[in-house]
Amino acid sequence: MNAVEIDQVSKSFRLYHERNQTLKSAIMRRRRSVHEDFWALKDVSFDVPEGSTFALIGSNGSGKSTLLKCLAKIYWPTSGSIRYNGRMAAMLEVGSGFHHELSGRENIYLNGSILGMSKKEIDRKYDQIVDFSGVEQFIDQPVKNYSSGMYVRLGFSIAISVEPDILVVDEVLAVGDAEFQEKCLQKFRDFRDEGRTVILVSHSMEAVRDMCDHAAWLNKGHLMTVGDVDSTIEAYLGGKGAHGAA
Amino acid sequence: MSYLRTVLDSRELLMYLTLREVKGKYKRTLLGQLWSLANPLAMMVVYTFIFAFIFRVQPDPGDPSGLNVFALWLLCGLLPWLFFAKVVSGGVDSLVSNAGLIQKVYFPRVVLPLSLVTASGYNWLFEMAVLVIALMIVGAWVLPWLPLVLLMMLLLAVFAAGVSLLVAVANVYFRDTEHLLSIVLQLWMYLTPIIYPLSLVRNLSNDVGGLLGTPITLLDIFRLNPMERFVAVFRQLLYDNRWPDLGDLTFCIVSALLALALGFWVFARKEKGFAEAL
Numbered sequence: 417m418n419a420v421e422i423d424q425v426s427k428s429f430r431l432y433h434e435r436n437q438t439l440k441s442a443i444m445r446r447r448r449s450v451h452e453d454f455w456a457l458k459d460v461s462f463d464v465p466e467g468s469t470f471a472l473i474g475s476n477g478s479g480k481s482t483l484l485k486c487l488a489k490i491y492w493p494t495s496g497s498i499r500y501n502g503r504m505a506a507m508l509e510v511g512s513g514f515h516h517e518l519s520g521r522e523n524i525y526l527n528g529s530i531l532g533m534s535k536k537e538i539d540r541k542y543d544q545i546v547d548f549s550g551v552e553q554f555i556d557q558p559v560k561n562y563s564s565g566m567y568v569r570l571g572f573s574i575a576i577s578v579e580p581d582i583l584v585v586d587e588v589l590a591v592g593d594a595e596f597q598e599k600c601l602q603k604f605r606d607f608r609d610e611g612r613t614v615i616l617v618s619h620s621m622e623a624v625r626d627m628c629d630h631a632a633w634l635n636k637g638h639l640m641t642v643g644d645v646d647s648t649i650e651a652y653l654g655g656k657g658a659h660g661a662a
Numbered sequence: 663m664s665y666l667r668t669v670l671d672s673r674e675l676l677m678y679l680t681l682r683e684v685k686g687k688y689k690r691t692l693l694g695q696l697w698s699l700a701n702p703l704a705m706m707v708v709y710t711f712i713f714a715f716i717f718r719v720q721p722d723p724g725d726p727s728g729l730n731v732f733a734l735w736l737l738c739g740l741l742p743w744l745f746f747a748k749v750v751s752g753g754v755d756s757l758v759s760n761a762g763l764i765q766k767v768y769f770p771r772v773v774l775p776l777s778l779v780t781a782s783g784y785n786w787l788f789e790m791a792v793l794v795i796a797l798m799i800v801g802a803w804v805l806p807w808l809p810l811v812l813l814m815m816l817l818l819a820v821f822a823a824g825v826s827l828l829v830a831v832a833n834v835y836f837r838d839t840e841h842l843l844s845i846v847l848q849l850w851m852y853l854t855p856i857i858y859p860l861s862l863v864r865n866l867s868n869d870v871g872g873l874l875g876t877p878i879t880l881l882d883i884f885r886l887n888p889m890e891r892f893v894a895v896f897r898q899l900l901y902d903n904r905w906p907d908l909g910d911l912t913f914c915i916v917s918a919l920l921a922l923a924l925g926f927w928v929f930a931r932k933e934k935g936f937a938e939a940l
Binding site: 429485488489490491492506508509512513515517518522525526529530531532534535558 | 674675677678679681682685686689690762763764765766767768769934935937938
């Protein structure tokens, strides 16, 4: 059973030589703009097995973040399709949509509903969210008075409480102090033990090796290898070395 | 139709975003919600002074209510207009100012402009309640018309939502939209008989006669403006206390539904590209 099936996904962006975002230039030129297509992803296909912790690796500009954003439904593939078996939630940034003047409590409800939780669900998980974030003392204070650590901890706690079947994560694992990071990692392990699927992007091969069981290596928008984590990392490091030598 | 479903499914999100607008807006102000009354009241004082006392504009007394108070006559048209203007001028910016959110989280984007409709609607309800009380104090028999007034408010909200969706999408691609819009809204306000009665336009139109030899008069063109019809119906209900003109009412319903359908259609087609375009 696959949690996510990525089928022939391609994504192109328009590189504007002259970006005409004003009416004047649009009218003067009689057309929108001069551009060429840049393919950030080209015919990428692979499956993410259910219950796996799956890493997308590759050097900068390899298209892994674009793929992640496609998976998070923020970008729409130019062609190809992505199928999900289960509820997907993405954590690309924590605390998105917090309103600074509103209290922590109000922001839990606001942010939770942006992430797709119903009021009932948030009511049920409220104590758990506050507990995990460790900000209960300040929960009725406006979040603008929070320290940056408290801010991301609250954001992370809300996002993690969505408890999706498939969790898509950018490199946001490193939030808060060492103690909180350990709590986060534990949470991801719990996720895996509960049979949920986690897809993440990371540059730290140690973290990937430690946490993930599957990986896919992307290079310049093309899928190089996909499979179990050790052989993929080996291919990636080897490939990089070969490139470096050449 | 499937788009209405999306909106219904995200009604809780819409509620929290509305609360964000409503609560965030007057946080740390002494008068809080009362500030929402300040702007219409200030405009009422200025316009009444200029147009009723200096220019001596005299709208017909309410029929059959018999009311003859310029300030209240003005407010019956001004409050709906201000609501409409606030929704549209806030909505135009709603996607661009939430770019960070759009690029980081997936959620139905349509709730962003719609949350301004509900938040402004909440303030408008408050303003209209004050107006109704004032009308009752001077002796208008408004109570039986209140259900219809509420229905018209809903209809205007639908119209405003449709227009707001269109300008919000346009602004993602052409940032000129928001600057152009502030000028358009000013012109639109003066082309809508809010601070002067339609009868003045009718007199002018009768003097001019058919335009360019056609039977089409200035008044006909003037009345193509949906906001003119909305203002007329609000005045018929609140100021005159009578059944709204059927033609006006139909015009309002049709333009509201058309605006919303067009707004949803354009929004749904463009929504997938927002994260990149912003």
